[in-house]
Amino acid sequence: MGFQVKNITPRELPVTEERLRAIFMESDVNKDGLLSKKELKQAFGRLGALIPAFRAYRGLHHADANHDGVVDKDELDELIKYAYRLGYKVT
Numbered sequence: 890m891g892f893q894v895k896n897i898t899p900r901e902l903p904v905t906e907e908r909l910r911a912i913f914m915e916s917d918v919n920k921d922g923l924l925s926k927k928e929l930k931q932a933f934g935r936l937g938a939l940i941p942a943f944r945a946y947r948g949l950h951h952a953d954a955n956h957d958g959v960v961d962k963d964e965l966d967e968l969i970k971y972a973y974r975l976g977y978k979v980t
């Protein structure tokens with residue numbers, strides 16, 4: 890019959906923790922070694938989050954152990970674990 894099977898498989902792979910680390914570090918646009926909420930929003934946007942602002946808020950809440958409003962390099966591991974559990978896929 891005349892219709893095509895819509896079974897397009899994008900080349901998506903589950904994101905690894907290494908990849909997440911790279912994405913978060915690249916999202917530190919002002920290179921101060923800290924991830925602000927704005928930078929987190931950008932990172933989650935790159936990961937394909939439906940509502941990056943919400944994920945930035947949740948991720949920050951989860952990882953920001955010293956409550957200074959930014960994720961530093963000591964807190965990054967927690968952020969990576971949080972993002973990893975969400976099971977993002979990257980192309």
Ligand SMILES: [Ca+2]
Pocket residue numbers: 917918919920921922923924925928
């Ligand atoms: Ca920064």
Ligand SMILES: [Ca+2]
Pocket residue numbers: 952953954955956957958959960961964
């Ligand atoms: Ca912090």
